[in-house]
Amino acid sequence: MRWLDTPIDILTDKQRLASPSLWWDGLSRPEPEPPLETAITADYAIVGGGYTGLWTAYFLKKKLPDADVVLIEAQNIGHGASGRNGGWLMGTLEGLSAFTDTNGKLPAAARAQLNTLVSRAEQVLIEEGIECDFHHGGCVLAAARHSSQVIRAQETLAHFQRLGFTDDDYHWLTPEELTARVKVANPGGAVFTPHVARVQPAKLVIGLAHVVKSLGVRIFEHTRASNIAPGFFDCDRGTVNAEHIVIATEGYSEAGSPLHRRVIPVQTGMVVTEPLSDIRWSEIGFHDNETFADFNRAATYLQRTADHRLVIGARGNYLPGGRPKHTLGDTAFIGQYRQQIALDLFPQLESVGFTHNWGGSVGVPRNWHPHVIYDRFSKMGTAGGYIGEGVGASFLFGETLAGLLTGESSELGEMPWVQRRALGELRRWEPEPFPQLGFKATTLAFGAEEWLLNRYGESLAARAVGWLCDQLDPI
Ligand SMILES: Cc1cc2nc3c(=O)[nH]c(=O)nc-3n(C[C@H](O)[C@H](O)[C@H](O)COP(=O)(O)OP(=O)(O)OC[C@H]3O[C@@H](n4cnc5c(N)ncnc54)[C@H](O)[C@@H]3O)c2cc1C
Numbered sequence: 001m002r003w004l005d006t007p008i009d010i011l012t013d014k015q016r017l018a019s020p021s022l023w024w025d026g027l028s029r030p031e032p033e034p035p036l037e038t039a040i041t042a043d044y045a046i047v048g049g050g051y052t053g054l055w056t057a058y059f060l061k062k063k064l065p066d067a068d069v070v071l072i073e074a075q076n077i078g079h080g081a082s083g084r085n086g087g088w089l090m091g092t093l094e095g096l097s098a099f100t101d102t103n104g105k106l107p108a109a110a111r112a113q114l115n116t117l118v119s120r121a122e123q124v125l126i127e128e129g130i131e132c133d134f135h136h137g138g139c140v141l142a143a144a145r146h147s148s149q150v151i152r153a154q155e156t157l158a159h160f161q162r163l164g165f166t167d168d169d170y171h172w173l174t175p176e177e178l179t180a181r182v183k184v185a186n187p188g189g190a191v192f193t194p195h196v197a198r199v200q201p202a203k204l205v206i207g208l209a210h211v212v213k214s215l216g217v218r219i220f221e222h223t224r225a226s227n228i229a230p231g232f233f234d235c236d237r238g239t240v241n242a243e244h245i246v247i248a249t250e251g252y253s254e255a256g257s258p259l260h261r262r263v264i265p266v267q268t269g270m271v272v273t274e275p276l277s278d279i280r281w282s283e284i285g286f287h288d289n290e291t292f293a294d295f296n297r298a299a300t301y302l303q304r305t306a307d308h309r310l311v312i313g314a315r316g317n318y319l320p321g322g323r324p325k326h327t328l329g330d331t332a333f334i335g336q337y338r339q340q341i342a343l344d345l346f347p348q349l350e351s352v353g354f355t356h357n358w359g360g361s362v363g364v365p366r367n368w369h370p371h372v373i374y375d376r377f378s379k380m381g382t383a384g385g386y387i388g389e390g391v392g393a394s395f396l397f398g399e400t401l402a403g404l405l406t407g408e409s410s411e412l413g414e415m416p417w418v419q420r421r422a423l424g425e426l427r428r429w430e431p432e433p434f435p436q437l438g439f440k441a442t443t444l445a446f447g448a449e450e451w452l453l454n455r456y457g458e459s460l461a462a463r464a465v466g467w468l469c470d471q472l473d474p475i
Pocket of ligand 1: 077084394
């Protein structure tokens, strides 16, 4: 299985020494936090050092400055998806249909929370001095290759309208308006939303950890929590007693985390071009640093970085046994697949070099929508199940969870994604290999549709497979 384990072979000798991830390449990491080597007590203990754990710690200390909060991370801060992602800070959640009221609309208060999320996050980043290349340029979701994508784009817009969002939130761009923003090979129109910002993910996670530490949170790295029970858990060389416990392990939930097999890891990742010249950018657009996706089934996500590279993200694979992806570098096969997506969208990139290729795991819950869960009896909570849309959501969910943990009564605690029940009630995935077979079948159907479209255009066969894909991956 070459494509599972072979590192990509597109780097120059100099770059080979660098990180496979652009985000960590040349970034000076802070001194590592010590591992936990004793028995400690705390008011609040958080397991997982990604955005969810860190935002929860941040808002806890903002609400209760004197509270004793500890954060335990199995590897290093940002080891999981938070240090690897595509840097779309989005004012939306995956699976919004699950949160509608009896009229099929998302409650107005929930829409307001989502629509203001990006600006509220920006405000906190400014207040706390977290420099992470934040740019609020919105997002273009484009029909950019086959005409069937136009229908999917229009259905997506109709979906947001049915949920109650207005034209200010999601509106249509004609092919000409799309081209004025991003010059794809085959513009068919697009949905534009202002509710997305670009960030540099590793700078965000490091900056946030720095702020959280300066607020007095005790952080322990290279410390794996296990046997997590109400009020107590073990670590490799220590123990933690805490009245309240938060599980923030998301797509990296393995044996020892109560979320193991309830939130499973699915891979995605990205490739990056070398820095592009102004002339090249005038050929492809992104003048307002918009984030960009097309309606490819590969679930693409692109951003223009602060150092003028194009980052192209797309779906990855499913590791045997449902394991999370701990290594950073991705395989040559996957890297070339993502490069091909970039070239199909932007033939202008033909002679451009690609410098990095990496991936990571997103967390997928069995019911396919994210959650904030708090159980006031066991005093345990969690947030996640983001299905690859957690950069912005973790800010919202971290604040929500902190409110629930401190017993605060607020609008956030009444949002439809909040569940007051035991973590153990979160549905388990079927045993392996069933999830793996399901993901493989879905990937095969997506590949077959792509192949048919490329070879025969919008044929009957492509439409039939497209229908099947729609059932597997509904809007
Ligand atoms: C390649 C990629 C691209 C993505 N792009 C985007 C994007 O553009 N926009 C977006 O919104 N979302 C994106 N996502 C998803 C987003 O990054 C995640 O939803 C978000 O980072 C989840 O944060 P988290 O803190 O919940 O989990 P994570 O960041 O995964 O953190 C979980 C942490 O828990 C630790 N841990 C696990 N078990 C234990 C244990 N037993 N003890 C102690 N620590 C433990 C892990 O080491 C890990 O550091 C992407 C994800 C990936 C992988």
